[in-house]
Amino acid sequence: MLINLIPKVFYNHLQDGLDLFVSGLGFKVLHQDDDLAVVARDGAKAYLVESPEFAAKDRPEIAIETDTIDALFAEISFRAPHLLHRNGATITLKPWGAREFGVLDKTDVCVIFRQWPEQRSNSAMPDEQPKFESTSLAGARFHDVNLRSSSFDDVALADASFSNVSFKGAKFANIDFRNVEISNANLAGMTINGILVTDLLHGRAP
Incomplete structure (x- = not known):
C-alpha cells in the first residue's frame, strides 16, 4: 500500500526553505541538520535540502490538497501576505472544478493549495x-x-x-x-x- 508521496525541494540556502514552509506556511520541523530539514503539517510533508547545484536546475511547483481552504487562506494572508502568488492571491474557482490559491517564495518555489468539491469539510471543528x-x-x-x-x-x-x-x-x-x-x-x-x-x-x- 502506498502511503505518501513526499517532495524534495532544493535550495541554495536551507533557511530560504524554512522561511517558506515553517515561517510562511506553518509547517513544523521534524528533523534538521546542516543541509537537510524534514518539515510537516497535518498530512503534508517535505524534505528541504541545501544544494546550490540542484537548486539551480529546478524550481518546483507543488500542489497540496486540503478540505479547509478558506481557513488556510485566511491564516496565510495574515501570517505571510508577501508570499501570496500574484496570479493566485485570492481563492479562485478553476475550470477543472477545484478552488485554489498559491504562494511563491523569493527563489520561485511555488505551492498551490487546492480543494475539490468533495473535499469540503462538513464537520469543521x-x-x-x-x-x-x-x-x-x-x-x-x-x-x-x-x-x-x-x-x-x-x-x-x-x-x-x-x-x-x-x-x-x-x-x-x-x-x-x-x-x-x-x-x-x-x-x-x-x-x-x-x-x-x-x-x-x-x-x-x-
Whole structure:
C-alpha cells in the first residue's frame, strides 16, 4: 500500500526553505541538520535540502490538497501576505472544478493549495477556524473567504477590506475598525464586544 508521496525541494540556502514552509506556511520541523530539514503539517510533508547545484536546475511547483481552504487562506494572508502568488492571491474557482490559491517564495518555489468539491469539510471543528490575537492586519485584503466562526481579539484592522466574505458567527473584541471596508458580507451572528452586529446596525445595542 502506498502511503505518501513526499517532495524534495532544493535550495541554495536551507533557511530560504524554512522561511517558506515553517515561517510562511506553518509547517513544523521534524528533523534538521546542516543541509537537510524534514518539515510537516497535518498530512503534508517535505524534505528541504541545501544544494546550490540542484537548486539551480529546478524550481518546483507543488500542489497540496486540503478540505479547509478558506481557513488556510485566511491564516496565510495574515501570517505571510508577501508570499501570496500574484496570479493566485485570492481563492479562485478553476475550470477543472477545484478552488485554489498559491504562494511563491523569493527563489520561485511555488505551492498551490487546492480543494475539490468533495473535499469540503462538513464537520469543521471550531478550532479549525482562523484565530487572530494581538496582531495587526492593517491594510490586509480579504476576498472570497470563509471566516465563519473565526475570532479576532486585540487586532488592528485599520484600512483593511473584506469582500464576498462570510463572518457568520465570527467574534470581534478590542478591534481597531478605522476605515475598514466591508462589502457583500454575511454578518449573521457576528458580534463585536459581545453585541450582535445586526443590533448595532439597527440601533438596538444596549
